[in-house]
Amino acid sequence: MTIAWLDCSAGASGDMFLGALVDAGVDLALMQAAVDALGTEPIRLRANRATRHGLVGTKVDVEAPEVATDRRWRAIRVMLEGADLEEATRQSALDAFARLAAAEAAAHGIDAEDVHFHEVGALDSIADIVGAAAGLASLGITRLTASTVTVGGGTTRGSHGSIPLPAPAVLRVLSDAGAPVVGAVPYEACTPTGAAIIAAAAAGSYGSMPEMVVERIGVGAGGRDPKERANLLRLVIGREIAPVRRTGAAHVHRSHDHGHVGPTANGNSFVASHSRYGSGSPVEHHLGPESSTGHDHHEHASPAAQAHRDAETQAPAAGAKPVVIETNVDDLDPRLWPAALAALLDAGASDAWLTPILMKKGRPAHTVHVLCRPEAIAAVRSALVRHTTTIGMRSYAIEKYALERRYTHVNVDGHEIGVKIALERGEVVNASVEYEDAAAAALSLGRPLKVVIAQATALAAEQY
Known part of the structure; x- marks a missing residue:
């Protein structure tokens, strides 16, 4: 990378x-x-x-x-x-x-x-x-x-x-x-x-x-x-010089740069890979909190959003704890929520998700939760105000633990599929296939998506 x-x-x-x-x-x-x-x-x-x-x-x-x-x-x-x-x-x-x-x-x-x-x-x-x-x-x-x-x-x-x-x-x-x-x-x-x-x-x-x-x-x-x-x-x-150990073996693997977003800061919002521009591929954002493994097969974020999210794997500056921002919303057209969550991720949120709630007088509503680093707070608050109907919000600092992440790829019958690798103290503990890559390969090969994901996962397991 x-x-x-x-x-x-x-x-x-x-x-x-x-x-x-x-x-x-x-x-x-x-x-x-x-x-x-x-x-x-x-x-x-x-x-x-x-x-x-x-x-x-x-x-x-x-x-x-x-x-x-x-x-x-x-x-x-x-x-x-x-x-x-x-x-x-x-x-x-x-x-x-x-x-x-x-x-x-x-x-x-x-x-x-x-x-x-x-x-x-x-x-x-x-x-x-x-x-x-x-x-x-x-x-x-x-x-x-x-x-x-x-x-x-x-x-x-x-x-x-x-x-x-x-x-x-x-x-x-x-x-x-x-x-x-x-x-x-x-x-x-x-x-x-x-x-x-x-x-x-x-x-x-x-x-x-x-x-x-x-x-x-x-x-x-x-x-x-x-x-x-x-x-x-x-x-x-x-x-980057980034050795990756196989489980139980002394093996060094260097990540290949194939256009997937890698760990940043960028986002490091100023940082983006050239191959992530104008791809025309659909963008999906999951509506639940970040999984314990730190990745999701169905999630593809914008360059700025992914850069901020992967920055969570780096040690924060002294005293700079991640922050959760929350607000209750009961009057937003529910069709607008996917776009609102996407805007929050683009603003630098590490994750954004909804919880259905019941407010006073029996009104159905949602609590929108946003996880972000301190330097993204201003942009996230601005996105919340602009893309939802909230008129206020609350926030609190949290403790967060995230595994180190690396990126590589596997080849399924001529189709390159990205794989996100999670490491604990240098040892590979999880490998997740990039959903969009697998979906494109499945469409081209005329195979069920679940079969291509299984093939890519098996190839990744062989590497590590």
């Missing part, structure tokens, strides 16, 4: 992310197309080589006009929802802005829906977030880890006058994401835009560079060249 590590020792900003992506091989035209899809005033992305402390990287400049336009969270959300974007890119950008809206709401003591973005709502910052979402999605990264984030210190001037550094929005976004931070330098090293992209991309996975075979490195240059350190953001991309 393709994994990545962000070196944020010099901080991060939107243009540094774009530069690192271009330096890593992402076509600038791909990110430009995503920005153009917003339908705003003309915005141009231009890439050039730049040197910081003798080290070369790529600097991407965003050329956009200054316009007096309403940039409240609701307006930006409408813009993103109406744009012709890949769904993974749209959900990633919405996730980043939802984090910023929650942070600004907390800093100013207002409702998130009423947050008026100033610097972050400018066209260049919107282009940074959407371009980064499109670029990261195109790389096929299944898990992204970020280092400790250097945020800087001192003061800067914003639309409201002088503000302390790190900016309140930066601290709140990274705090909500459970990201480790350090001041280290006497200037603004991490911008709110940079913090939101880090939080959405890493989705709770922070630490030193994971063990990998490095395949490429992207270096993005910031606008300044301070004397304290090289103002560069590094994106290191490689193949």
